[in-house]
Amino acid sequence: MLRALLVTILLASSVAPAAAAPWTWPIGEHRIDRPFDPPDSEYGAGHRGVDIPGRAGQTVRAVAVGRVTFAGRVAGVWTITIEHGGERSTYQPVSPAVRVGDAVTAGQPIGRLLGGHPSCRRTCLNLGRLRGDEYLDPADLLATAGSYRLIDPDGSPPEPPGAGTGDLPLDGPVTSAFGMRVHPVTGARKLHDGVDIGAACGTPVPAAGAGRVGRAEPSGAYGLQVQVEHGGGIATSYAHLGSVAVHRGQQVVAGDVVGRVGSTGFSTGCHLHFMRLVDGHPVDPLGER
Numbered sequence: 001m002l003r004a005l006l007v008t009i010l011l012a013s014s015v016a017p018a019a020a021a022p023w024t025w026p027i028g029e030h031r032i033d034r035p036f037d038p039p040d041s042e043y044g045a046g047h048r049g050v051d052i053p054g055r056a057g058q059t060v061r062a063v064a065v066g067r068v069t070f071a072g073r074v075a076g077v078w079t080i081t082i083e084h085g086g087e088r089s090t091y092q093p094v095s096p097a098v099r100v101g102d103a104v105t106a107g108q109p110i111g112r113l114l115g116g117h118p119s120c121r122r123t124c125l126n127l128g129r130l131r132g133d134e135y136l137d138p139a140d141l142l143a144t145a146g147s148y149r150l151i152d153p154d155g156s157p158p159e160p161p162g163a164g165t166g167d168l169p170l171d172g173p174v175t176s177a178f179g180m181r182v183h184p185v186t187g188a189r190k191l192h193d194g195v196d197i198g199a200a201c202g203t204p205v206p207a208a209g210a211g212r213v214g215r216a217e218p219s220g221a222y223g224l225q226v227q228v229e230h231g232g233g234i235a236t237s238y239a240h241l242g243s244v245a246v247h248r249g250q251q252v253v254a255g256d257v258v259g260r261v262g263s264t265g266f267s268t269g270c271h272l273h274f275m276r277l278v279d280g281h282p283v284d285p286l287g288e289r
């Protein structure tokens with residue numbers, strides 16, 4: 001009986017065309033801001049792939065089981081390509097956390113979303129789907145996952161991203177909130193002037209917004225620290241970094257990697273101490289604006 005069933009399954013799978021499996025959404029947003037609009041010619045204008053809105057630093061996940069065939073820059077844009085057996089998915093602009101040859105499962109983190117994809121107003125992921133050299137519409141596979149919708153230009157605006165962690169540069173767990181606390185190293189009761197985000201040492205830290213680097217140097221208890229001035233008296237700061245990737249005076253856009261998570265200064269382990277400053281005074285990055 002079992003044997004007969006097995007044979008039936010094997011026959012069925014060898015006869016049926018290899019229907020592409022549905023894709024899981026690569027980032028938290030289940031929404032397409034700009035649909036697929038392939039160019040008429042190979043080098044023509046058009047929109048290969050779809051744009052999915054996201055936040056800089058957000059974890060990007062593989063849409064299906066496969067193997068990484070590319071992880072590097074294409075014309076200066078960080079790109080990951082995953083082979084799924086006949087079809088490939090591409091992800092831009094994404095700082096890779098995987099290497100060529102890595103096997104991945106559906107939903108597995110493969111990197112972090114960077115800013116700067118030119119066709120979207122804010123940060124977004126350009127997700128592509130290829131069979132050979134032919135571009136296909138990723139939405140056909142995402143649609144079957146059930147939660148796909150296009151934004152209706154005449155309809156009501158989409159819901160904003162969930163309140164709370166929406167403005168943090170990394171989407172790791174908040175291990176210590178802003179506010180009064182007993183300091184884990186000194187034991188003193190004082191203001192914890194930022195939000196601690198748990199992340200492995202070496203994790204790329206993206207700028208939360210565009211601005212100019214005002215500081216990129218060791219700074220006492222903060223360890224190696226980068227501060228970005230966004231204008232209007234607003235600044236963000238990234239502390240306990242293991243390394244910095246920018247220099248003072250440099251202009252950055254949201255998603256540019258400013259450094260990597262570390263444990264320098266007064267720190268008990270790898271994490272990012274993220275601060276938001278208004279006129280030089282720390283405010284709760286997760287608080288009201």
Ligand SMILES: [Zn+2]
Nearest residue numbers: 194195196273
């Ligand atoms: Zn902290």
